[in-house]
Amino acid sequence: MPDKPLVIDGLTFKYKTRPELALDNVSLELKQGELLLIAGSSGCGKTTLARCINGLIPRSYRGERSGKVLLHGREVADLQIPEMAQVVGTLLQDPERQIVASNVFNEIAFGPENLGLPRQEIVSRVNQALKRLNLEYLRERETFNLSGGEKQKVALAGVLAMNPSILLLDEPLASLDPASAHEALEVFRSLADEGKTVILVEHRVEDAISAKPDRMLYMEEGKVKYLGGIQSLPKEIDHTKVKLPAPWVVQRVKALDVITEEPPRPRTKEQGEPLVIFEDVSFQYDTDLPFILKDVNLKIYPGDLIAVLGPNGAGKSTLVKHAIGLLKPTRGRILIEGQDTRKMSVAQIAHVLGYVFQSPTHMLYAPTVQEELEFGPKNLEYDPLLIPKFVDESLSTVNLNGFAEYPPLGLSFGQQKRTTIAAVLAMRSKILIMDEPTAGQDFANYTHFMNTLCDVSEDAQSILSANFSATLFITHDLDLAVTYANSVLLFGDKHIVADGTPEDVLKDEELLLNYRVRPTSLLHLNLSLTAKTGRFLPAESLAAYVS
């Protein structure tokens, strides 16, 4: 028993502020060098379990806890902070939340410094961690200037420098582009192979599986629903709740004899005047700083459902900020319905373009969700009699019915994100722009609202499809582009490198890899079946074409 890195026995926890159990009788044992994948939808208890393992429960989060959490045979609650930190190294979901120092060397040295280690030992540990993750080139860089992938690796290096025997990784892929996520997963696997016990909490199951986890723990409503090898996953786990690799979904759909309707063919692009035109747009923040955008040409037409793909830091968000007038081009011009954005205020543009920002906490302020959603339409001076209707429809689209009177800042991150999307939907702009709409969302929830939003077939009855002429979303999730878009923009090297239908752009695997977009099993399956299907389809619908 004492040599086991982690033993959890009958763990139950209820937060002081919530009536329901966050964890209900969870039991688990981990061996040295084992990689465990923990998955489940939002609110299933994954994060609470992680907090019980790293000691934030009971130290930072109050509530009623029963059962045992033993680290190398010692109860977590009895361990002192320095002992704890040397046993469990925690990598948080968002590296921005983890990084405390202003440069890379200081960040990695921060933990060993706190342990009071001799200076030479600290420098040696920092160098080892940098070398282990191939980060030597970042050694003296400022942390806030790093890309998302680099930040995540630096945060991991900071954890490794503490030399913990258990690594607890809480949704570490959330802010990474697909190629960076893949590189991170390879590192996690190799750390397990070197003898670390690795706990990977992740709802991107398809991606996580590439780290070859030894076992998977699947949770629902605080309870363990499945604990075992990943071979049995297709049988055990509902593919509508957790995103599984496409061949597994097909296998499951066939085995269960699920009848799935083929989604309607996406609305084709309308001919006519473009809504937005980028003409040779270049942008730099200052004359002595490099260009972020260079010679970008783009037209958005009514009926467009555009997915913007590309690596972290490529300039995708900068592109969108130009469209909504928050940034003005250094060279070239942008026309919104024929008018130059230089001559329009952001509020005027907001009538045409609604933009959902990436981070909900930068936007939410109202005492209730209802008031939050009314804010935009009121600013745009819409008819007060129509606003409640817009609000109700938007809430329904993002699956937040019944939350109208809740304070938005009291909701979970996923719910907050959906509130921000609903707030922009309620503005009824002609074009909806979303920056990473699925970040922090579980699969079931984002599938629901993406289905509702993107149901823009010719015969769709969706109120949203009737109100939005075009939709554009920035995403790292290639499957969103495969499933929902009728046009894909691949962005890289400060300009658009490919623009066309998903079938045309995504078939060039080499091009995708050059721009750090990693083909998924759904893309591969679709490409292998395009001769039969004639277009890209979701995994469930492909089952009918697989013999």
Next chain:
Amino acid sequence: MLVTWKYRPRKTFIQSLDPRTRLIFFFAVILGLTIPEIWDYRIIFPLFALSLTLYFLARIEWKDVKRVWPYIFVLLFFIVGLNGLLSGRGGPSSVTNLPSPVVFTVPFKIPFTDIGWDVPITISKMWFAITQMLRMLTMAILAIPIPYTMDPNIYGTAFRQLGASDKFSFTMDLAFRFLPTFARDFSITMDAQRARGYEMEKLKGGITSRLRRLAPLIIPVVMQSTVTGEEVVDAMDLRAFGATQRTWVKADLRYGPRDYFMLGLAATIFIGCCVLKWGFGIGEYFVPEFFLNLFS
């Protein structure tokens, strides 16, 4: 995540100094002016000239600080200066107690009525406003270069090697980075709300109503700051901060000859101000002859 100020390494006299020297010099001037309550322009002006020299020696590019100076001038002229001019408060009692000729009066009255009062602007109040602005400006131009010319990686180390505790030193490190982080959050929130049709220019109504209309900006920024604070605490806990006496790995700050010169100057300024004021009674507020003559 906390961001840092726009620091650039430069080969300048200022950046060749040990950061501790610069902090000590800064506090020596501030304390020299405030503890013995120096209001004599003959002492303040040389200190102002010295601060200005140091400011130019820092060779900060205008584009880096062009957004800071308007705030400083608004603060100086409209808050410090105007307050001094109208009330004569915030300084020695002699500004308002001693008889001084009234140059003009400012009527504070409800329009079209006789309700209100006339505020006399005396020569003494005018000189006091000038002195007060000069005093504040002396401190401000010493402070402005610090974040732009001090390596953010050694904020904490500098305080630790000045003898502060680990917690205080790291708190100062975080505090230095709070303002640019706050500015970044404010900018993102502003963009997010403008994208929802919010226009600050359209704020209408009285003060209460205007403040209420600022809620979409203020609440997310305050919430973000709170969340950032909590996240930083969790991140520090998870890496054992405060568990034991920490090692500061970048603790190799060394004083050089320039530092000793500046530290000597700092000591001279502080001790000199105290001795002049308490030893010789020099430093009290008075209106110089040349200023009085301007209105005679």
